[in-house]
Amino acid sequence: MVTEHVGGTAPQTHAVIDSALDGVLFIDEAYTLADRGGNYAPGQEAIDTILKRMEDDRDRLVVIVAGYPARMDEFIRSNPGLKSRFSTVIQFPDYSPQELCRIFMAMAAQGRRIVSPALKEKLLLHFIFFRRQKDPDFGNGRYVRDTTYKSMQMRQARRLSGHVSKLDLLTFVEDDLESPFEEQIRKYRQSGRGYVVRCPKCRKCFPWSPATTASLGRCKPCNVTFNIEFGELAPDSSSSERAEPNGSTEEARDPDYGSVTWALRVLRLKEQPFPTKEEITRTWRNLVSQFHADLFQDGESKRHADEMTKLINVAYDVLRKHLNF
Incomplete structure (x- = not known):
């Protein structure tokens, strides 16, 4: 849209706008057009051209400008014509x-x-x-x-x-x-504060672990399903908030889920003698390799392999923390 040659920006801007007629012209980081450095300001020439075409082709052209909030605010205030023509502002949260x-x-x-x-x-x-x-x-x-x-x-x-x-x-x-x-x-x-997930409706907190394999959980008190793939920092001891002891999902059907005994069973290891760090790591790698999704063709097998890989990773993390390695 902008060229360094004097007088070349307007024709180029017109060509871009012509290609967007009966559609949308989207300009990202639009504030770069407001750079007035030097004797020739091609960005300002582009802005003037856009403003005129927005008026002349107001029934055939939609223009959207986007960028970082603070810079966009400065950009809009740099020209009275911009503020009057871009009257609707939609700010997306980070x-x-x-x-x-x-x-x-x-x-x-x-x-x-x-x-x-x-x-x-x-x-x-x-x-x-x-x-x-x-x-x-x-x-x-x-x-x-x-x-x-x-x-x-x-x-x-x-x-x-x-x-x-x-x-x-x-x-x-x-x-x-x-x-x-x-x-x-x-x-x-x-x-040792740990992590929680929070129901978006009732705001109750439930314990969360990085070993969680589920993406969705259900808040039993209000029967709302929400994303639990990642938690947040648990409230500190001075807070009135407490995590519900029963958790928010029913992913762990096994009563031993998350225990050392359960982890050894998933990795197919014996409790006596207790395996070494090296044996645990070697077994984990072998099992993950066996259940890698690339080894399976049909969708059902791939899904099963994916679930097994998640369980194997959870079991490995339980034992890794148990032995502190």
């Missing part, structure tokens, strides 16, 4: 830490990545502490993709050397996430 985690998990699933419960917990804490900074230029999903997911891929590549299995290449471990909030994450984990 993603919550839980939503950022779900975006990451969707990217991981698309890349057929395996994410351990320990990494799942660290991701949640990382995004919680990051969002508390209130960065005005926060990129939402772009931050997850560029700053988190891609950086983890690079750290994983540096971590792996020599001969590695396909499972190693597909697995993200906790150390692959380098967070600027390592100290805050460590302190919160040591505090």
Whole structure:
């Protein structure tokens, strides 16, 4: 839309607008047009052209401008014509830490990545502490993709050397996430406060664990189903809020679910003698490899393999915490 050649911006802007007639012209980061640096301001020429065409073609053209809230406010106030023509403002809230985690998990699933419960917990804490900074230029999903997911891929590549299995290449471990909030994450984990999920209707809190494999849970008191894939920080001891002891889902039909005995049974390990850390890790990797979705063709088998992989990961995390490794 903008060209450095004097007098070239208006014709180019007209051409772009012509292509959008009877449709929508969407301009992202529109405030870049308001840059008045130098003797020639092509952005202002583009703005003037857009304003005139919005009036001349008001029955055939819809224009949407978008960008960061503070900069967009400055942009709209930079020209009286902008404020009168863009009278409707829709402000989208930033993603919550839980939503950022779900975006990451969707990217991981698309890349057929395996994410351990320990990494799942660290991701949640990382995004919680990051969002508390209130960065005005926060990129939402772009931050997850560029700053988190891609950086983890690079750290994983540096971590792996020599001969590695396909499972190693597909697995993200906790150390692959380098967070600027390592100290805050460590302190919160040591505090033992834990995590909760909150019913969106009655606001009751229920215990949540990074080992949770379900995506949806049901609040029994008000019979509302809601997302429980990621929790939030549990209220501190001074708060009047308490987590309901019975939880919010019925995913754990097994009465021993989450226990060491249950975890050993899932990983097909004996209680006596108790397996070593190395034996547990080796068995976990072998089982995850056996149930990898790429090995199955039909949809039902893939779904079964996915459920088994989730249970195996939960069991491994139970034993990892039990032996503190």
